[in-house]
Amino acid sequence: MARTADPARRVELIDAITAALAETGLATFSLRTLAAALGRSTRVLTHHFADKDALLAAVLTRLDEQQHAALAATPGWDDPAVGIGTIVADSWRRHLSPAELPRTRLIHEIEGLAAAGRLTGQVPAFVSGRARFVAAALEVRGLGPEEARTKATLLNNAYSGLQADHLTTGESARTEAALAELCALADSWT
Template sequence: MARPRDPHRRAELLDAIIGHLTAHGVAGLSLRPLAQALGQSTSVLTHHFATKDDLIAAVLEHLDRRQRDRLQALPGWEEGRSLGAVIRASWEWHLTAGHLPLIRLLHEIEGLAAAGRLTGAYVPTMLGDRAEFVAEALRAHGVPDDVARANATLLNAAYTGLQLDYLTTGDTERVEAALDRLVELADSWTHQS
């Protein structure tokens, strides 16, 4: 009988794995060298993550949970803070030096999935879940149900595109000006209801 998985131990492993992946990337990931780099046996990793796909899915889920917890902890999230203010606070949090490696890792994983180099269904699921999370925020801000999901998809795509632009070009002034327009657009959706 297989021993049960300890969720606390799994979370510790995920944090260590994410630390490694932010430094070394995902493209050449293999469980045995990863285990060695973490000072673990391969069996420890495969106990918690049966395959490389399972590990990447767990990494995305862990990062997404941290992101959602952070967004919901922003001052004013529950008190009706403007959607634009939430977008701006999220942007400032994401683009601090300590979080940039995580953002790069997420975009690397998404890019590999878009190129067909990752086979799991975790990236599309994560993107769909992210759209629904933002759609819930839009609904909470008075956006009608029939447009919330489409607007959430647009908002996520624009936000992600701005992150990629910033990470690629470093052109803070131009990208921040575009972010200001995105904030205005999101706030206009919530003022129409």
């Protein structure tokens, strides 16, 4: 008789998988190589995930949860007196911090593979969910739902593009000056 998967152990496993993928990337990812990197058997992975796609879907869901929790924990997130630009700048510092950088790179890799048509599944929901989440912060600051979602889409994609530029070129001064402009623009919306 098969054992029922323990939800807490599954979350721990997903976090370990995410950390491993953040270090190695997705290029050489297989259940076998991932299990070896974790010091586990592939059986442990298949006990919790039906296949590679299910595992990636779980990683995306967990990354989404972690990103939303980190944003919501940013001082001023739900305070309309705090400009959205402040939240964006705080997010930038967190995403590019040494502790968070591998996960930030993994997210960019996932988005790039999805844009190239090499990943299916939850990536579109991952991106659109981020827009809905940021739109909620803009609504708290007085924007209507439709305008908030449009502005959140613009903000998220400009932010992501600047971050990709920064990670690709290493040009901190230029990308951070552009980020300051983006923050000022976002603050002007509210």
